[in-house]
Amino acid sequence: MNRKELIKKYIEFFKKKGHKEIRNSSLVPENDPTVLFTTAGMHPLVPYLLGQKHPLGRRLVNVQRCVRTGDIDEVGDSYHHTFFEMLGNWSLGDYFKKEAIGYSFEFLTKVLKIPREQISVTCFAGDKDAPKDEEAATIWTKLGIGKIDFLGKSDNWWGPAGETGPCGPDTEMFVNGIEIWNDVFMQYDKTKNGKFVELKQKNVDTGMGVERTIAILNGLDDNYLTDCFIGIIKKIEMLSKKSYQGNEKPMRIIADHLKAAVFIVGDGVVPSNNERGYVLRRLIRRAIRFGRGLGLNVFVRKVAEEVFEIYDDYKNIQKKKVEILDEIEREETKFLLTLEKGMRVFKKLLKDKKLSGKDTFLLFQSYGFPFEMTKELAEENGIKVDEKEFEKEYVKHQELSRTASAGQFKSGLADKSEETTKLHTATHLLMEALRRVLKKPDLHQKGSNITPERLRIDFNFDRKLTEKEKREIEDLVNDVIKRGLEVKCEEMSPEEAKKSGAHGVFDEKYGDKVFVYSIGDFSKEICAGPHVRNTSELGHFKIKKEESSSSGVRRIKAVLR
Helix, strand or coil: CCHHHHHHHHHHHHHHCCCEECCCCCCCCCCCCCCCCCCCCCHHHHHHHCCCCCCCCCEEEEEEEEECHHHHHHECECCCCCEEEEEEEEEECCCCHHHHHHHHHHHHHHHCCCCHHHEEEEEECCCCCCCCCHHHHHHHHHCCCCCEEEECHHHHEECCCCCCEEEEEEEEEEECCEEEEEEEEEEEEECCCCCEEEEEEEEEEEEEEHHHHHHHHCCCCCHHHCCCCHHHHHHHHHHHCCCCCCCHHHHHHHHHHHHHHHHHHHCCCCCCCCHHHHHHHHHHHHHHHHHHHCCCCCCHHHHHHHHHHHCCCCHHHHCCHHHHHHHHHHHHHHHHHHHHHHHHHHHHHHHHCEECHHHHHHHHHHHCCCHHHHHHHHHHCCCEECHHHHHHHHHHHCCCCHHHHHCCCCCCCCCCCHHHHHHHHHHHHHHHHHHHHCCCCCCCEEEEEECCCCEEEEEECCCCCCHHHHHHHHHHHHHHHHHCCEEEEEEECHHHHHHCCCECCCCCCCCCCEEEEEECCCEEEECCCCCCCEHHHCCCEEEEEEEEEECCEEEEEEEEC
16 A cells, blocks of 8 residues: 555545545644644644634544654654654544544554454553543453553653643554554643643544554555655665665665655745754755765755655645755755865864864854754764853854754644733734735735744735834734724635635635634734634733844734733
8 A cells, every 4th residue: 555545545434434624734833832843633723622613523634744853863763754744533522432442443454454463552551640541441342452551651641732731541553563543532631730630622633654554554664665755765776876775874864854854845944043944954954964975965956856756746845846946955055065164174173072062053153064963973973062052152143942953842732821812813913003004915924933921923024114113013003902802703715715805825725614813893814713802801012023034024023011
């Protein structure tokens, strides 16, 4: 079975069980400041897992493109990836354990034809917070599964993402000892005082990795030999004139990193020295370094072209193919200009048997070596890097995301606190105020990051705002707040939303139904929430900073007092 066949069978199976297919969302999360990338299929569903009604109902299914940056250093073995596809089905307060486990068992045995005796499962063993999941185990036993192990929280419990929120036990499925699927039962709410209370809306969230499943179904012990990767691997073999056998690690790294880079650029990210752009830069430059070890030079475009052959079902990358390849090639050119000089400097520094933070920062600033790459090179030579000193130099130079440099991005439910909700609504007011004051009706949001302390938005505009313009924008937003306008939500099709005058980027990213939020007669936007009921709840709006984000894009940071 190949990639497309698996995805088709999965979607069709759950559609027959009353599930509606939802869109494959962007790798850049909407309304979730806790992560840089979409790391799981549940990410776009955060508001609905927390109780908001989904336009398509309570049973959902899809395949979701994902990026997990915590695994970058692990890539090189047979199964770790930064980019991957995740199959998932969800129940939002509808069916629960019996049906979810039943569907999983039926799909594995009837559709994928996996013999029952090859399947084993694990369930939650129980602890002081929640009881042993005898219910799940009993369901599996009735289905004829004899191999059931009970494990603790580290293995069979999901969440909460932060200190509080939805969480619960899960049951994992294995085929001949290899994990293939996970069903999470969100049945508890962890409170601020550390108690686990039964949720009113109990959800099911499942995940099945496409690459691993294809490997299992084809009897392969290497994901990189599946049709998800083999075309890329063969291109690397051809260009390097070397065999995959004996060169598995570098070829896997190149294939994985350039695939991830194609999809990240396809969702609007460009290489830079902060946040998502930093991760992208690190992926491309790490691929180049390992390519050099195989004797490759100026190769990223040729290798990346194979990604488009494998994923011809992704319209978002196909229509931007030349633009994506140009961006990746530009980054390669930039890096190659300084790579040789940087390597010479690095080799000189190795003589001291220790790299200071200043040395590491010099390689970063002057030669474009991502910190993690220098650290990796140093470790290969048995040298330690002074990470703390590097961070001090890093912060001195410019305000960068420390989490981005460390690669510590974990899956999480977005912060839905009262403060964040208010700032989210204020963002809508700010966007409309910008359109009116700057007399630019086609102005739209290019990115956002909202925390309980402040909002931050990027928008398409080609110059610095004047002090007069900033004051006018603040005054307009505060006037709307004082007017006490009602915030209304309507459900409609994307076509109806467009006709109604709602703002949004009308492309394939929308499903059959969307939510449109209207703030009185002032603004109307497609959004998934969360929002206050009335603008009078917001307080006083203040712009703290306005600056350039990238070419043709400005950034505003603002607060509510």
